[in-house]
Amino acid sequence: MQYLKDEVRDKIRKEAIKEFRTVGYKGASIRTIASNSNTSVGNLYKYFDSKEALYEDIIGSVYNRLMNYINQFHEVELNDKACNVFYKLTEEVTGIFKESSLEIAILLNKSQGSKYENCKNTFIDFVTKIVTDIMCYHLSTQGKVLQDNFLIYLLANNLVESISIIVDQKNDGEEVRSLILSIIDILYKDIEKKLNV
Structure with a gap:
């Protein structure tokens, strides 16, 4: 043998x-x-065994690690301390981008025809839901209500597309991580004012 x-x-x-x-x-x-x-x-x-098995071997573990953290975001109880937990989880996720930026570039930009071809939509939906939930909670503590989350959805699209471009254009893991954190700050800083609530 x-x-x-x-x-x-x-x-x-x-x-x-x-x-x-x-x-x-x-x-x-x-x-x-x-x-x-x-x-x-x-x-x-x-x-x-196949091209699919080879792709899964390369991309699957990175995707599964990202999804593991996404599921942890869903488990966070929304309260005054939730933001600290979200920041910590965000750091963990950006750490994956730092370590595996090449695999993530392939995942986000080159998965057409694979079982991961809709992963961008999965990530956009996740970001939209988490930010909407956080904003609804935050606004409820002020007696306000979020009327519409369309702007949050647009920001989520911008974030995921920006990350796709970053990992496609930049090879240095630390630079990738830093750029992603900068984009998150640009898009989501003072989001309540952007929502005009």
């Missing part, structure tokens, strides 16, 4: 990342990945 070698697997993953980054999931070729990995297509399939 032939044992799978970590070096070969790592080389396949490295070349697959390049291929997915360049042409996306839909355009990626197993033949090209195998050739660039100095292995045969048959040997590549000993490590990964």
